[in-house]
Amino acid sequence: MKKLTNFDLETKKVKKLMHTESKDEMRDKILDAALKRFTHYGASKTTMNEIADDLHCSKASLYYYFPDKKAMHIAVLQKIGEAYFRDMEKEAENVTSASQALFKIVDIRKLFISKFCRLEIFQLLKDVKNTFLEEKKKGMQREIELHTKIIIAGNESGEFNVENPKQVAELLVQASAGLRFAVPDHVTDDMDIDDEMFELVIEKQKQLLTVFINGIKAK
Template sequence: MITTDNRDETKDRILDAALKRFIHFGAGKTTMNEIAEDLRCSKASLYYYFPDKQGLHLAVLEKISEHLFQTMEERLVEMKKATDTLLDFIAIKYEFGCKFFRLEIFKLIQEKKMITPQQFRAFRDREHKLFTRIFEFGNDQGEFHLKRPATEIASLYQDVLEGVRYVASDGLPVIEIPNEDFFAKIVAKQRAIAQIFINGLKYKD
């Protein structure tokens, strides 16, 4: 039975239950009643924390996005070579995509335009800071020879990887049924273009 003694803990339990349902059945097919049944609580208890299903979708997206960034930041702490870390980031996002593609939540959010431009920029800005740190590290260690500021290099690199994803999806903003083959196609192209990009940074006049 859900109580309000610890709101953060209760909210996390709801998100965990919703995420489990979304992974197995898809976000679009999951109802608030089913989540309430899994938690053995009333539907009203769910609406206390999430007034509508859209709010729950966004909260789940924030939860898994935070998990992605935590994984990437942990990799930064262990960084020994910038090149390896850049390629590891591609692998991390590939594993993330394969794990959560059944959620359907990305498709629903894009279709209903739930994410504001400010939220999207916040996500990209956070990723950009991670890339900047990698390029700065590589330059400081003599692995790279940057001719431009690391922050500018990070922006270019980020745009290139995003462009590869766009091309891999044939220019479609929403993928109807993403699968592991789709993500494998993206990661293969991203690794190839990343290696070309990295080789250019290693060139010394």
């Protein structure tokens, strides 16, 4: 067997890297195409064939990256979820008024859900048990952490007086999330709510936030 030279080994590394980048790029293209379809037609009404047609590739190519549409659906939500958290984390990093930053978080949440309402996030929560629920836990923890950061910033500026910022942040995030299920007078089988009810949930979240802020303001 011919012994590989340093040049050969380096060339092999470069080719492997290019192949990896190519795979990552193709995966991103698939997710972008799926996101467009999901947000326009709804996730449940979109087929793998339609996504493949949009990309001018075979359906088999999609299955190379994702075992089924549900796995692709989860990957799409993970992708947009990162953008969602980046927007919220910007607010937590650049706090001028902690109260305003907390209200801004609610507005970011409202914009995100309004924009991606056809992704059937709550339907997926009902259908899958382990994979997405684990992502949901991580997402909740990230929200608690950034709320904690904002409350700490409020303490440091003299706007708030909170002994345990993380505990208060956890309570606020959990209470806000609970309104999603407590406010509607009924929930459909797909766990969805209409626009009017969604606006009411957001309004209640802001009312709840007002009560929290009044309770933790420095006297």
